[in-house]
Structures are given as C-alpha cells and as structure tokens.
Amino acid sequence: MSADSGDGAALHVADLRAGYGDARVLHGLDLTVGRGEICAVLGPNGAGKTTMLRALSGMVRGRGTARLGDIDLLGRSPDALARLGVAHVPEGRGTFTQLTVAENLRLGAYSRRDRDGIATDLERVHHYFPVLKERLRQPAGSLSGGEQQMLAIGRALMLRPRLLLLDEPSLGLSPKLTRELFGIITSINERERTSVVVVEQNAHLALDVAQRAYVLETGRIVLSGPAEQIRADAQVAGAYLGYRV
Ligand SMILES: Nc1ncnc2c1ncn2[C@@H]1O[C@H](COP(=O)(O)OP(=O)(O)OP(=O)(O)O)[C@@H](O)[C@H]1O
Numbered sequence: 139m140s141a142d143s144g145d146g147a148a149l150h151v152a153d154l155r156a157g158y159g160d161a162r163v164l165h166g167l168d169l170t171v172g173r174g175e176i177c178a179v180l181g182p183n184g185a186g187k188t189t190m191l192r193a194l195s196g197m198v199r200g201r202g203t204a205r206l207g208d209i210d211l212l213g214r215s216p217d218a219l220a221r222l223g224v225a226h227v228p229e230g231r232g233t234f235t236q237l238t239v240a241e242n243l244r245l246g247a248y249s250r251r252d253r254d255g256i257a258t259d260l261e262r263v264h265h266y267f268p269v270l271k272e273r274l275r276q277p278a279g280s281l282s283g284g285e286q287q288m289l290a291i292g293r294a295l296m297l298r299p300r301l302l303l304l305d306e307p308s309l310g311l312s313p314k315l316t317r318e319l320f321g322i323i324t325s326i327n328e329r330e331r332t333s334v335v336v337v338e339q340n341a342h343l344a345l346d347v348a349q350r351a352y353v354l355e356t357g358r359i360v361l362s363g364p365a366e367q368i369r370a371d372a373q374v375a376g377a378y379l380g381y382r383v
C-alpha cells in the first residue's frame with residue numbers, strides 16, 4: 139500500500155545496519171513511523187542518532203530494510219532520495235552561508251520543475267517563517283542561529299517532502315526559540331501530513347510533540363513506544379540511560 143493512500147506506515151525500518159569503514163555503528167534498528175506521525179529519536183551522545191538519519195537520507199550506506207511507502211530507500215544516492223521526498227536537515231544545519239536566504243530556499247527546490255508549485259511552496263515557507271521573508275536578500279551567514287535553523291527547515295520544505303529528518307533542531311537555540319520552532323514543526327506536520335523523524339537532546343520537548351519515540355544507545359534501540367509511555371517511563375529511562383528524559 140502506498141504512503142499516499144493514507145494507510146499503513148510511512149516509514150518502515152527493519153534491521154538497519156550502518157557504520158563508517160570497518161566501524162559498525164548501527165547494529166540492527168527496527169523502527170516504524172506512521173504516515174503523518176512525529177517520531178522522536180533520543181539517546182546519549184555517540185548513540186548513532188545522526189548515523190541513522192544519514193543512512194535514511196543516503197549519506198552513509200545502510201543495510202537492512204528502509205521503506206517509505208512502497209519505495210526502498212537504501213542503496214540510493216542522497217540526490218535520488220531528495221527527489222523521492224526525503225528531506226534531511228543535518229546537524230549544524232547545512233545552509234550555504236555565502237548565498238542569500240532567497241538563493242538557499244531556491245536551492246531547496248532544485249530538483250523540481252513545477253514553477254507554480256515552487257512559488258506556492260515559497261509562500262508556505264514565508265507563512266511558517268515570516269522572519270525569512272524579511273531577510274530574503276541577506277546572506278544566510280548573517281542570520282542568527284535560530285533564523286538559520288528556520289532557513290534550513292524552510293529549505294527542506296521546498297522539496298515538498300514526504301519525510302522530514304531533523305537532526306537536533308534545538309541545538310544552540312534559546313528555550314523560547316526552541317519552543318517556537320517545535321510549535322512550527324508541529325503545525326507543518328499537522329497541515330502537510332509530513333512524517334517527521336526528529337533527533338533531539340531536549341527529550342522533554344521532543345516527547346511533547348511526538349506520537350512515538352525510540353531511545354537509542356550504542357547503536358541499538360533500548361526503549362520504544364508511544365511518546366506518553368516513554369515520558370511516563372522517564373524514571374526508568376533516567377536510571378537506565380543515565381540521563382533525564
Ligand atoms: N564520519 C564518521 N567517521 C567515523 N566515525 C564516525 C563518523 N561520524 C560518526 N562516527 C562515530 O559513530 C558513532 C555514532 O555517531 P553519531 O554521530 O551517529 O552519534 P549521535 O547519536 O548523533 O551523537 P550526538 O548526540 O553527539 O550527535 C560515534 O562513535 C562516532 O564517533
């Protein structure tokens with residue numbers, strides 16, 4: 139059944155393995171994200187969270203299975219996956235600092251040819267992030283940290299993604315801006331029905347917006363379930379993982 143049918147899981151990952159050279163980092167992850175769901179991925183530093191997103195966006199080679207609707211994600215280039223609707227906002231944001239805000243947003247749509255659709259999506263990005271509209275001619279490098287994060291997500295939206303992979307969107311942002319950004323991520327998810335996988339150190343906030351959560355430790359899933367259940371298990375998680383959820 140295709141993800142567009144509104145039926146079944148949008149992302150289905152089974153026995154996902156990945157690493158760098160001889161170093162195995164992911165030791166077989168099983169993970170499901172329902173269509174239009176927000177899934178939080180939590181875990182300590184070095185657990186493999188970023189590597190998991192890289193495997194899903196083709197930046198590192200993944201083995202096992204990862205299907206988005208009826209599309210096999212593994213074994214494709216990042217470029218091919220972007221065209222199939224996988225948008226990855228990497229750790230550190232990945233905006234082109236020398237280019238203007240407008241140029242960065244246009245690059246987000248580089249694989250698309252539908253001019254009208256692109257114009258509509260640009261309007262959508264301006265709607266979600268009005269501050270970007272005021273900064274269109276400014277070099278991305280001159281934006282504040284929060285604005286750069288908004289630009290990175292805005293650029294990802296220009297792909298009209300079916301799956302949005304966000305790596306630590308709150309990194310370096312104030313608590314207030316972080317809450318605001320998560321509010322926007324939630325409304326994007328609700329309005330566009332985009333499935334979202336969000337890796338976060340701020341477990342509290344991530345569990346507030348997510349329906350489902352996975353906790354990763356040294357390349358394995360050690361805890362998973364509905365977000366409220368993981369939140370309720372916070373004490374267990376704290377004891378188990380040595381950090382507070
Ligand atoms: N390019 C790379 N080459 C070799 N090893 C790497 C590379 N990137 C990450 N690793 C290793 O893979 C492991 C998992 O790293 P990863 O970045 O996926 O963790 P993470 O859960 O995202 O951590 P953090 O919370 O610090 O961002 C770590 O041991 C790390 O040192």
Ligand SMILES: [Mg+2]
Nearest residue numbers: 187188189229
């Ligand atoms: Mg990381």
